[in-house]
Amino acid sequence: MDARLTDFIKQHVLVHFDLNWLELGDSLQLSPLGKGHINQTFLVQWPQGAMVLQRINTHVFSCPKSLMDNLHRVYQCLMGSHLDKQDPLTRYQLAIPRPLMTNKHQSMLDLGEQGVWRGMEYLESSHCIEQVDTSAQAETAARAFAHFSRHLMAIEPDKMQDVIPDFHDLSQRIKSLTQTVKEDPRQRLEGCQHWVDFAVNQTNFIEEVNHTLSLLPRRICHNDTKINNLLFKMHDMTAMAVIDLDTCMSGYLLYDFGDMVRTFCSTVEEDSHKLEQLGVRETIFAAICKGYLSELGDVISLAEKQSLWLGARLMCFMLGVRFLIDHLAGDHYFKIQYPGHNLVRAANQFTLYQRLLEQEADLVAYIY
Structure with missing residues (x-):
């Protein structure tokens, strides 16, 4: 991963998600995640946890606020079904990655020419495949x-x-x-x-x-x-x-x-x-x-x-x-x-x- 991009993310992005790169030092690790065609996605790991970080492609998604509004509406809908204990047979059965808010309780971080960023919960013990074999x-x-x-x-x-x-x-x-x-x-x-x-x-x-x-x-x-x-x-x-x-x-x-x-x-x-x-x-x-x-x-x-x-x-x-x-x-x-x-x-x-x-x-x- 490009060293300049890594330094930028540590110094200017992660600090907005309560991750102090100076305190964490080399224990804070960043790596590319997935093979998507659109957004840039990274896995951020430190001794106490992990998160998914994305730079939203604003050429494709020209109104990131609309994108995040949709995401939160879907999250709330699925969480409502997931937590419904009245009828477990019809409850939403899958995990729901949680959108992470910034220090200012915002759903995304707009850094102007440096991009629009957001954080998502990382699901441990998950596995992703790139092609269907069976x-x-x-x-x-x-x-x-x-x-x-x-x-x-x-x-x-x-x-x-x-x-x-x-x-x-x-x-x-x-x-x-x-x-x-x-x-x-x-x-x-x-x-x-x-x-x-x-x-x-x-x-x-x-x-x-x-x-x-x-x-x-x-x-x-x-x-x-x-x-x-x-x-x-x-x-x-x-x-x-x-x-x-x-x-x-x-x-x-x-x-x-x-x-x-x-x-x-x-x-x-x-x-x-x-x-x-x-x-x-x-x-x-x-x-x-x-x-x-x-x-x-x-x-x-x-x-x-x-x-x-x-x-x-x-x-x-x-x-x-x-x-x-x-x-x-x-x-x-x-x-x-x-x-x-x-x-x-x-x-x-x-x-x-x-x-x-x-x-x-x-x-x-x-x-x-």
Whole structure:
């Protein structure tokens, strides 16, 4: 970890959370945590405890206050259910990482050009995985994310703020793609015209999405149900906590289901360029359906259940569009490791969308 960043955090950030770096000396340790594309996340450890520290990406989250207001609303809702001793069978069963307040009892620390920072409780004996290897992992995660969504149904959708407007609005994403293609600010269109044409020509699919969403009830969704946003208990690999709640907003359950399919089921990693090896793992898809529907089957409408297959296709296609826009615009949203990284990701996701269509008859049977 960069020494200058470490010194800055110790001297100018942690002091606002009652951590005296002079007294703790070398016993205060900082290390990067996780592999998220958006925020910078660190694990802070000292002899008496630990915390998670994040620098919020204000390019992505332009109104951090809205983000933190949503986070506290979700935390209060889940804590209310978790502490409900009247009906333990319906109580929220997972741990809920606590947002940490600053010395001035503020939910975040705004240091101007030096960033917006926040602290979160660190859950000891937790374990995070970066990819799904077994059906058991997929089923456990699907059940946990469904459990999370079920308990957030107590929040009226309009009570949550849209921290990223039009986040899963496919029509708006296509409009953004069209505008970015027109401007071509980095002169990259020539190298990806094939995928641009592929995306904008999916007009029937876009119409299907718009029609289906008009028939569904809005829910509070996590909106980023990757496997590394679930913590497992280290000793038995059961679900411990749903984390990374920044994108919790109103939406449709098909978003969360689809994002699990997108990130759990592929035979290659999200940024793999080996498209000839990319396929959909049917056993993992089946496990997602089993876990998700076993938890939500009695509280969702028939229309919502029928929309899940649309969600499976939508989320990989939508991410393909988003990766493609970011590549054309200059890689401002998603972190990249090399030039053209976002184009590789876009091709990967569009190919996954095609593979899902090829296996549709077999996969849909697990939903119905």
